[in-house]
Amino acid sequence: MRHNNVTRTIGVFAGFAAAAAMSACGSGSSGSGSPATTTVAPPVAAAKALTAAELPAGLTFQAVQTQSAEQAAIAALESVRAATYTPAACKDPNLAAQSILQQTTTAGSEIGATGSGSARYGVTLLPGDVEPATFAAAATGQCASVTIASGGESMTKQSTRESLPSSVSVPGGFVLVTRAGGQGDKGVEQVTAYLNTNGTMVIVTAGASAGASVDRTVFDDLLARAVKKVQAH
Numbered sequence: 001m002r003h004n005n006v007t008r009t010i011g012v013f014a015g016f017a018a019a020a021a022m023s024a025c026g027s028g029s030s031g032s033g034s035p036a037t038t039t040v041a042p043p044v045a046a047a048k049a050l051t052a053a054e055l056p057a058g059l060t061f062q063a064v065q066t067q068s069a070e071q072a073a074i075a076a077l078e079s080v081r082a083a084t085y086t087p088a089a090c091k092d093p094n095l096a097a098q099s100i101l102q103q104t105t106t107a108g109s110e111i112g113a114t115g116s117g118s119a120r121y122g123v124t125l126l127p128g129d130v131e132p133a134t135f136a137a138a139a140t141g142q143c144a145s146v147t148i149a150s151g152g153e154s155m156t157k158q159s160t161r162e163s164l165p166s167s168v169s170v171p172g173g174f175v176l177v178t179r180a181g182g183q184g185d186k187g188v189e190q191v192t193a194y195l196n197t198n199g200t201m202v203i204v205t206a207g208a209s210a211g212a213s214v215d216r217t218v219f220d221d222l223l224a225r226a227v228k229k230v231q232a233h
Helices: 007-013 066-082 088-107 132-137 216-232
Strands: 060-063 084-086 109-114 120-127 145-150 153-162 174-181 188-197 200-207
Touching (some): 066 088, 132 174, 132 188, 188 216
Antiparallel strands (some): 120 200, 174 188, 188 200
16 A cells, blocks of 8 residues: 555544645545535634644644645545445445535644754644534444455555543533554554534644654643634634
């Protein structure tokens, strides 16, 4: 599996900035899912986004332009649409979740950050009518373990749902720990928090390099800072 081209098929679990550094499969056979539709919501206030000075120590800020985020979301949606999922029933919820990201990204905001080694982080803020349950459906229950095939390659993705860290108390929010890899490779770990607070959908993502684990202390700190900033505005 080509780890420099990974996220597109698992991009639903990433903030768009972090997704660019994660791994996914390319294009392949078509599927039958239908994109979800969302109502047009007011854009997320710029004051809710973290600034470079507000990041945890050791992280380097990376701005993400709206056009770049939109292009990444469209590419991820097309890759999910083209891939084959096993179980097959998991394709539609993944397509629905990625469709919502694609449709709402221009009304939201995103920042990226790099950490030690090749660790990548992202904070995506979306309109408040986006719900965490949409993303849970794509990666829990029968969809907690899926095999994704595309372009002659395949990978297996294992997801575990966890509670939010004690520093963040938001009803309905959760964390997904996802490990994805192809046969014979070291696999990639991604940790993503989904929660809705103060009229804003917050998605915080951390991705480790192949074979490594996400630094949960840094991730929890970034998540707490992002939530505090959103709740203050």
